[in-house]
Amino acid sequence: MRNEKTTTIYLGPQHPGITGNMMVKLEIQGDTVVKAETHIGYLHRGFEKLMERRNWLQSFTIVCRICVPEPDPNEENYARGVEEIEGREVPEKARWIRMLVLELARIQAYLLWYGGQSGSAGLYTIGQWSVGDRNYVLDLFEELTGGRVYHMYIWPGGVRRDLPKGFKSRVAKVMDYIEKRLDDYDRVMFDNAVFQKRTQGIGYIPPEKAIEWGVVGPPLRAAGIASDVRKDDPYEFYDQVDFVVPDMYNTSDVWARALVRRFEIRQSINIVRQILDKMPDKGPVWNKIPNPHKWRIPRGEAYVKTESARGEFGYYVVSDGSEHPRRIHVRGPAYVHGITLLEKILVGQNIADVSVIMNSLGTCPPEMER
């Protein structure tokens, strides 16, 4: 008995299952989604407009607000974009520190994802553990940069300050602790039959269409395509560290994406250890920039990208030779994942899985609408 009557459900903006302040309008028949429509704009602050009014240094302080769970790729992108147009050199140590910050940011973003993914499936214990353990990484950030969430640390020409004394050993300690805890998470989350049942075969992205549809990051790697900006378009010193881009989990469902992230957080811990080994002890960490009020960047443009925890984060930076940026356009991975892709793959899914799928894609509203 097939009934053609549909019910409309507004998933969000006030809903515990939504990943931030956005809304997915679902048309459902019984328990099955027949049509999904993403509505965004609840977090629009007009960053790109604000940056036109601010000078190059002031813009640096607001870029990190673009993506809340993982602000550092934004700073990195902005800094690299400016450096590329201006031709500014970055000291070697600063580049290592940038990598360190980026990888730590990735680790904390993945820990937050652990919480989101398991929480959306109803397993709250993992969320409590991983978000609690994430505080240790945030503590490191706090020591290094002064801020838990927004760091404003990577700036054009280097980083804001040098590592504190004994910082490296503390990073190593936290990495050891988190690696140990990851095994606990595995036991409760990945070994759980119910979790496997909930995630396998859900939210399938056809691998042959994945690139064309603009999928990036862990969802693309879960489709069996080893694509990672850190390998494909290496920035900083990512060509000098060893890591594996996973393409062995290729079922392209929520389960595969979870496995990819589980693999990658361990890779990140490894990268952090290599960075700590290879980082020079001495050296300047930033190149002096001119008086910020008179700092002009020559006319030019750059497209820079960074691999964030959710995928490729791109900045298109344009300068017209004045003290203010002409245009900085941000392309967050969720821009595609959260709108066109989500609308496509939600069709035919059970309403219970909507939140699980959204978490596995890493939809993050602040970067969609800026």
Add this chain to the structure above:
Amino acid sequence: MTFWQTLGAVLLTILIAFISGLFYMGIRRKVIARIQNRYGPPLHQNFLDVMKLWSKESNIHHGIMQHLAPLWMIAMGVSTLLFIPIVYNSTFWANFTFKGDLILLLYLMVFGSLGFALGAGQTGNPNSAIGVTRGLSQMVGFEIPWVMALIAVMIQYKTTSLTDLVAWQQQHHTWIAFQQPFAFLAALLVIPAMFRYSPYDIVIAPSELASGPPSEFGGKYMGLMMSSGSIFMFAKLALIVDIFLGGATSWLWMIIKTLSLYMIPVLWSAINPRYRTEQAIWSLWRWPLIFAVLGLIIASV
């Protein structure tokens, strides 16, 4: 037993069940908090919650059934409790037990949820509607093994009286859990679904349905629902203790037994995600049903 004695016993039973039920929930929150690596709320937190909900000042109107639904729930919770003998061999605490009360209990336990389903349906919230359909499907899922397990016990002991079952266990110094292990296993596996704890919390599923059927119920209604929930929960636990775990010779034993029984679904829920609806039903129709059928076979042979 005079009228006043009965009334006193009834009121005291309700009060003790209410208080212990809320404390059990507090213990649950504390235990889960400790598993989750945190300190957790104080044990009496649920009392404060209920008090606060009762002190809310405004309520919304969606229709007459919506007003009746929480009352319906509390009425069914209380009446379920009152047909369960709490203390063995005590005329004071026997409440309203009579021959054949087990059949009545099976009916009463479904009734509260059905009444609430009507009320939730009237609020017009799609989340409530989906939650209600899920709840009813899940009820079909767990009622079948549950009723079969109870029927197995009834057949084996040729009685439908809870008092008789408790008396038999107390006189033979054994538990039906050992005599009829399959029925007990079936009942045990069904408990999380009855309490709607993980992995069977598909009805309230926050990340899917906001909070399901009670989405539109706030303030005093929510307070009534929490109170009736605590009473009903205690009633269910007492029922299982009476049938399978030998009843109790005093209130203390009752509380010890129900609390230990309660810890099983609590601990189980702490480490499990939520099933999808059809998975939940199939999981209930698999092992619990097999055990219940085995119990029936053993009972009738």
Add this chain to the structure above:
Amino acid sequence: MNYVLNDRESAKIVEFIKNFARKNSLWVLAYGTGCGAIEIPPTMTSRYDAERFSVRGAATPRQADVLLITGYLSVKTLKRVIRSYEQMQDPKYVIGFGSCTINGGMYWDSYNTIKQLDLYIPVDVYINGCMPRPEAVLAGFAKLQELIGRGQANGWRHYKENLEWYRQNQRKLIKNWKMPDYNW
């Protein structure tokens, strides 16, 4: 015993008990309206554990007591926030979270975010910072509890009494006003 409580005294006692219950059970609406929402999970989870101070989440506005405005509010969100706020049952409290709710914060010249939250909904406690740390959030909750205990967190009453004034401010920003009346 020939001392009998008069009405005013008994009302006082009842009020005290009510406030005691209210302050010790704060259910926070799960609505991350801005970037401050990222500090809510740490506040609720293991290290900071707001639940030990009787703060927990609530899924729907009907069940919630506290509305956390986590950071800037865009005009589009403001409409939803007003609606969520009006769906909540009295007494209800609002915590403005982050500098952006106080005076626009770093988005002071943005065309799409509101600058002063208390023009549109009554705010009981402000927490400043960008973003406030979990400790600050807990301190904000403690302050709110203190206010409730003293019976001073009366934003909801204020809102009811001055509904016209709030409506006027809200309508100035929300051009397409298609909302039901208060307490629908």
Add this chain to the structure above:
Amino acid sequence: MADLTYENKVILEMREHFRDKIIETRVQRERRVVMRTSKDNIESVLLFLKEKMGFLHLSHIGCVDWMEENRFEIVYILWHPQEKINVLVKVDIDRLNPVAPNIDYIWPQANTYEREMREMFGIEFEGLVGPRELILEDWDDLPPMRRDFDTLHYVMENYSFRSGREDAQNVREVIANRTGEEIPEFAKKYSR
């Protein structure tokens, strides 16, 4: 400097195929190729890049408002998953009559970018479907990302600031007056 063979190959092939429809081709740096074409040819250029050259992935569509030169510049950034190259295809459209071709049949996700540009810059895309409102709601001013939209002016008209900000500017003096403290002469110029 790595060898830029593929980068140059892209330019050569594009020039060969499109002749003078492609202008300003250059290799910006390793893995970045920039070219410019006209509004009429953009669809065929993008289709050629996708179908023939293998630039399967649409990374980005950006728009820059060059108000002084009276044009919008739309930039399509494509990515080659095998050769790992980004190509930036630029196209200029008239600022007074902003109409651009719709490419969401080539890449479905272009739909979102185009809807955003329609909303933020007021550029019309021929045949673009989808709700007109993506991010803003009930917006009746100039499209906000245009250069001539003054956000500060809009803010001052529509929002009000909390008073007291002026007071906070001479904190040092206010506090000193309150406590009767004397500010030394040399410190006065820093007290603001």
